[in-house]
Every structure is written in structure tokens, then in C-alpha cells.
Amino acid sequence: MAKRKFDKKWEESGAEYVANYNDGIFNEFIKILDKKIHEAKDMLIERFNHIASQSPDSAKYMYENHTMVGYHEEEGIISALKHGTIVIGQLGLAEALQIMFKFDHTCKEGMKYAKQIEQLFLDRTSEFKKEYKLNFGVYYTPAENLCKTAMNNFKRLNPDFEQEYVTYLIDKNGNKIDKKYFTNSMHVPVWYNCDVFKKIDIESELTGYSNAGCITYVELDSTCFNNIDAIEKIVDYAMEHDIPYFALNIPLNRCAKCGEPIYDEEAKECPKCGSKDIVKLGRITGYLSTTIEHFNAGKKQEFEHRVDHIGQSIFNGCD
Amino acid sequence: MLRILDITAPDINNGTGIRVTLWVSGCTHKCKGCHNSWTWNYNQGKIFMEDQDEILHKLADWLSRDYVDGITFSGGDPLDQNNDNLCELYNIIKWVRNNFPKKTIWLYTGYTKEEIDESDNYMRKKVVDSIDVLVDGPYKEELRDIAHCPFRGSTNQRIICIKNNENIKK
Numbered sequence: 001m002a003k004r005k006f007d008k009k010w011e012e013s014g015a016e017y018v019a020n021y022n023d024g025i026f027n028e029f030i031k032i033l034d035k036k037i038h039e040a041k042d043m044l045i046e047r048f049n050h051i052a053s054q055s056p057d058s059a060k061y062m063y064e065n066h067t068m069v070g071y072h073e074e075e076g077i078i079s080a081l082k083h084g085t086i087v088i089g090q091l092g093l094a095e096a097l098q099i100m101f102k103f104d105h106t107c108k109e110g111m112k113y114a115k116q117i118e119q120l121f122l123d124r125t126s127e128f129k130k131e132y133k134l135n136f137g138v139y140y141t142p143a144e145n146l147c148k149t150a151m152n153n154f155k156r157l158n159p160d161f162e163q164e165y166v167t168y169l170i171d172k173n174g175n176k177i178d179k180k181y182f183t184n185s186m187h188v189p190v191w192y193n194c195d196v197f198k199k200i201d202i203e204s205e206l207t208g209y210s211n212a213g214c215i216t217y218v219e220l221d222s223t224c225f226n227n228i229d230a231i232e233k234i235v236d237y238a239m240e241h242d243i244p245y246f247a248l249n250i251p252l253n254r255c256a257k258c259g260e261p262i263y264d265e266e267a268k269e270c271p272k273c274g275s276k277d278i279v280k281l282g283r284i285t286g287y288l289s290t291t292i293e294h295f296n297a298g299k300k301q302e303f304e305h306r307v308d309h310i311g312q313s314i315f316n317g318c319d
Numbered sequence: 320m321l322r323i324l325d326i327t328a329p330d331i332n333n334g335t336g337i338r339v340t341l342w343v344s345g346c347t348h349k350c351k352g353c354h355n356s357w358t359w360n361y362n363q364g365k366i367f368m369e370d371q372d373e374i375l376h377k378l379a380d381w382l383s384r385d386y387v388d389g390i391t392f393s394g395g396d397p398l399d400q401n402n403d404n405l406c407e408l409y410n411i412i413k414w415v416r417n418n419f420p421k422k423t424i425w426l427y428t429g430y431t432k433e434e435i436d437e438s439d440n441y442m443r444k445k446v447v448d449s450i451d452v453l454v455d456g457p458y459k460e461e462l463r464d465i466a467h468c469p470f471r472g473s474t475n476q477r478i479i480c481i482k483n484n485e486n487i488k489k
Contacts, residue, residue: 195329263465311331313325
């Protein structure tokens with residue numbers, strides 16, 4: 001049975017009232033966001049022009065050997081670089097909605113506002129693409145480093161601001177936990193208890209707005225290598241629901257001494273050689289790794305807060 | 320009074336495919352190393368007869384989804400119950416059969432199939448006859464090998480096909 005770490009307190013019924021009340025704030029937010037998107041565009045163009053102004057000698061081997069598609073010597077390296085992607089990254093949709101409405105896109109009302117925000121990103125990047133003839137896009141980023149840096153800066157600039165689900169969380173024992181990260185892109189908050197299908201339902205409503213990349217992952221509680229049917233059904237469900245990039249996070253353990261894969265998640269020692277040195281392999285963002293040590297405190301905490309999206313209690317008989 | 324500890328879904332560890340698992344309270348086998356020892360107590364969980372509507376509604380919500388393969392009864396031990404409880408359990412199974420004929424029914428018990436067949440507990444046999452797959456036998460810590468025994472804890476436990484439900488993959 002899946003362990004709950006934090007509870008969500010807002011309900012769909014109450015959401016409507018609060019939402020109407022805060023439309024003014026939302027409109028104000030959209031105006032500021034629009035301005036910031038334009039600033040981001042200007043910064044990206046400045047950066048692009050700086051890079052494009054370099055001599056082909058900056059990467060001589062690549063240009064001379066035609067590894068860069070579209071490169072024409074007489075036009076300079078811009079002829080190759082213009083085919084690249086220029087993206088505006090996005091993180092913390094959940095927190096932005098929480099600040100404005102005290103709920104997020106895990107409820108229907110929140111999703112309405114989430115779509116308006118994403119539509120603005122999509123509209124603007126599409127316009128930039130036409131206007132500047134460059135591959136502008138919006139990228140739903142895990143922000144490996146920025147997730148913490150942005151939260152630090154947010155707290156520094158808003159010293160008196162405190163809000164549950166944004167700057168802190170209350171755990172099952174009533175302890176207040178200082179939150180050190182912004183939630184990955186438009187993801188469902190990592191601590192939110194929902195099953196794989198609901199997570200796919202929610203995130204697939206927003207993936208279509210990203211024209212430069214996104215990921216949806218689900219956390220499974222076992223290696224499930226004996227239950228390929230289940231994996232197939234989950235993957236099929238994601239594919240049917242407009243998820244372009246889907247990842248399953250499963251616990252994978254391996255003996256550090258003899259390399260034997262260990263399928264028993266609770267095993268304390270290797271069944272083959274008896275070594276107690278067991279390496280846990282997992283995905284924090286993007287790639288599989290054996291340690292979370294090289295991630296910053298924000299991403300580490302986010303990783304700790306993640307809940308399994310399998311075996312959710314739908315009827316708790318023991319309240 | 321049959322008591323229900325929890326219903327969990329989607330479940331991928333207690334039977335093939337995607338399942339809904341109903342956890343029945345109470346077990347007297349008390350296997351050493353049981354990973355659910357808190358479920359042994361019979362006097363916990365919601366009383367099925369009192370919360371019947373809510374429980375069946377939640378089960379129906381999940382069992383009516385295409386991607387759900389079926390239901391699993393676990394616990395506790397759903398067969399380690401008095402006669403009245405076994406009758407209630409049998410009624411739940413019948414309800415699943417009537418309303419969701421395509422879904423498979425798995426059941427976990429600490430008894431072996433032989434023990435069930437040889438005993439004169441009629442109702443217990445009737446429950447077993449009405450399901451599709453029985454996972455039998457007590458958990459033996461010294462025989463733990465979850466890597467090679469899908470959906471089980473120790474090597475003495477078996478997956479026994481009871482009904483030839485066409486939806487069961489061998």
C-alpha cells in the first residue's frame with residue numbers, strides 16, 4: 001500500500017469561488033508573464049547573435065568536416081546555428097497557481113488557468129518563430145539547478161511570504177518542512193497522491209502546448225519485470241493520451257561487487273555473493289544514476305518527496 | 320462481520336496486469352517475517368455490511384475501466400474467516416462475476432490447496448471454486464525468493480489456476 005507523505009487540502013468544489021475572486025490577480029500575472037517572455041526572447045536573440053558572431057575556428061573540426069548541417073562557409077556559422085532550437089524554459093506552474101488561487105492544475109479549475117498560461121507561451125514562441133525565422137519554442141524543464149536557485153531567490157526577494165505548498169509543506173506528523181524547490185515544469189507536484197492514470201490524464205492536457213520538449217514520468221513501487229502486461233497497459237495509456245515522452249521510474253538494485261541484478265527491493269545482501277554493498281539505480285531527471293549526491297539540495301529534497309503512483313488507497317478502512 | 324482494511328488501485332504486484340486489490344482484515348497463520356503483520360487483527364477495518372454501497376461503488380469505478388484486468392483478494396487472509404465472513408466474501412465474488420464477467424479474480428491465502436480440499440469447510444471450498452487464480456500456502460521466510468516467484472514471497476507458494484477463464488494467460 002502506497003505511503004502518503006503530504007495531503008492536499010483544497011477541494012474541487014471550493015475552487016470555483018476562489019477562482020472568480022482572483023481573476024484580477026490572474027490577469028495581472030498574464031501581463032507580467034507576457035513582458036517576461038518578451039524579455040527572455042530579447043536575451044535569447046542577443047545570446048544567439050553573440051554565438052553566431054564567432055569565427056568557424058571556434059569549432060574548426062565540426063565546420064570543416066560538415067558535421068553541422070546547413071553550414072555554408074560564405075554565410076558564416078549562423079547558417080548552421082539557425083537550425084538549432086531556441087527555447088524558453090518553464091518551471092513551477094503548480095506553485096504559480098498555488099500563489100494565485102490556493103489550488104493548482106490537479107483540480108479542474110486550476111487546469112483552466114494552467115491552459116491559459118501555456119497558451120500564452122505557445123502563442124508567443126510561435127510568433128517569435130515567424131518573426132525572427134528561428135526555432136523558438138517552450139521547453140518544460142526539470143531545471144536541475146534552477147529549481148533550487150529560483151526558490152532561494154524567490155524567498156530572498158519575498159522575505160515575508162509564506163504559503164503551504166509553495167514555500168513549505170506539512171508532513172503526516174504535522175511537521176513544517178521548508179520547501180527547497182520549484183516543481184518541474186507543468187508537472188503534478190511530486191508529493192501529490194495520485195495514480196499513474198490520473199497523472200497521465202492531468203499532464204497530457206498540457207503536453208501539447210510544449211513545442212520544444214517535455215517529459216511525463218510515473219513512479220512505480222516495484223521492478224514489475226514479472227508483470228509486463230501491466231507495463232504495456234500503462235505505456236499504451238500514455239501513448240493514447242498525447243504523451244510524447246514517457247518514462248517509468250522503477251527501483252533497480254544491483255550488487256556493487258558482482259554486478260548481479262537484485263529484484264528483491266527489500267534485500268539487504270546480494271543473493272549471489274552475499275555482499276551488503278547494494279547500489280540503487282534510479283532516475284532523478286533524465287538519466288539513470290546510482291547516486292543523488294551530485295544533485296543540489298532542492299532536487300534531492302524533491303526526490304525525497306516523490307510518492308509512488310501505484311497501489312494508492314481508494315478506500316481507507318482504517319481511519 | 321467481514322472487515323475491509325483498504326482497497327488499493329492500480330495494483331501491479333498482486334497478480335497479472337493492472338488490478339484492484341481488496342485487503343481483508345484478520346489472519347491466524349502469523350507467518351514469520353510477514354510484511355503485513357498489522358493486518359492480522361480481525362477487529363479493525365470498516366465492516367463490509369455497513370459500508371457495502373461505498374465499497375462496491377469504488378470497486379465498480381475501477382473494474383469498469385478497460386485497462387483493469389481484475390480484482391485480487393488479499394489481507395489478512397480472506398479464507399481464514401468464519402462461515403459468515405466467507406458467505407459475505409462469496410457474495411462479493413458473485414457480484415464481480417455478474418457485473419464484470421471479463422475480469423479475472425485472484426485470491427491469496429495462507430492455506431494450501433490440499434488443506435482446503437481436504438477440510439470439511441464447505442463455504443471455503445465454494446469460495447475457492449468461484450475464483451480464477453489461487454495463490455496458496457504460508458509465507459516461509461527461509462524460502463523467500465521474490466526474484467523467481469512472480470507475485471509470491473517464498474518458493475513453497477503456488478499460483479493455481481482454478482477456473483479456465485478465457486482471459487487468463489497461462
